[in-house]
Amino acid sequence: MLRLRHWMMTTALLLSVGVAGAAEVLLGPGDVVRIGIYGSPDMGVETRVSEAGTITFPLLGQVGVGGLAVAAAERKIANLLESxxxxxxxxxxxIITNLASQQVSVLGQVNRPGRYPVEGRRKVLDLLAMAGGIGVDGGDVVSLVRTRNGVAQRDTLDVVDMVRKGELTGDIDVAGGDVIYVERAPRAYIVGEVQRPGPFRLERAMTVQQALAAGGGLSPRGSLRGLRITRRDAGGHSSTIDASMSDTIEVDDVITVRESWF
Incomplete structure (x- = not known):
């Protein structure tokens, strides 16, 4: 079931790349461009946009292209040459040969973390697809950290819920400098008389019965009587409560399965 869920998630993400728009890319520091003049091959040059947003071009010297689309930069150079x-x-x-200024960092529990270029209009799902999709240990909620007008902000997207419902209106446009982070999926723990004690992935609305299944079921000495859950509250204080098979598990819960005396 878990593998199927991630296969469906990755497939949906890969399909989303094909529907991204094709908005203009704006030139920025670090971008490398190749410029040619029809009929004047000696004036062809490959150059990098400086931190000041300029390039060096034969006869013209420094030309400001930062913040311009490619077509606008072409017109500016042509006008300067003619005037x-x-x-x-x-x-x-x-032609942009290296789009360094418009890159988004995709980090955390993805299959191929790294920096990816944003060419045209791209959304969070597109970048997750470029990074190979969410890994098997990744959570359902993704964080997007971005700076707009000098103000940093953090948004969260429940990508699994969006894909399941087919409601992609909550997907968010990304831009160069944004950071997408996929945290590890929440976990709980099961100890005592089970086949596989230890941490397990906490699925949504997971019950004690499902947690026992995640632990491989009872050991030969295990008992369903006297199940306990140890839970921390918001203040960090622990309490232990009796548990039934239908109780819902919360993040970082510790389920204790006792030994049968009979």
Missing amino acids: GGFLKKPQVNM
Whole structure:
């Protein structure tokens, strides 16, 4: 069931890449561009956009292109060449060979964490797909940390819920410099007389009965009588309560299965 859930999640994410829009990419520091002039091969150059947003171009020197789309940068260079008397109606062609300024970091429990370029309009699901989808230890909720107008903000997306319901309106556009982080899935613990004591992945609305199954079931000496849950409250204080098979497990709960005396 767990493998199927992650297979469905990754498939849905991969499909989402194909529907992303194709908005203009704006040039920024670190981007590498190749510029050619039709009929003037000697003026072709490959250059990097500086931190100040400029490139160095033959005859023109420093040209500000930071924040411009490729088409606008082409027109600017063409206008400067013509107004400077260097060429008449030049046809400028610019290609981005390395889009360094528009990258998003995808970190945490994904299959291929790293930095990924944002070419055109991209959303959180698109970037998760580029990173190979959420790993088997990843949680359902993803954090997006971004800075807009000098203000840092954090948004959370329940990506599994969105995909299950087919409601992708909650997906969020990303931009260069954003960070997507997938935390480890919440866990609980089972100890005592079970086949596989230790931590287990906490699924939604998981019951004590399902937790016992995650622990491999009772050991030959285990008993369903006297099940206990040790739980911490918001203040960090622990309490132990009697448990029934239908009780719902919470994050970091410790279930204790006692030994049968008969």
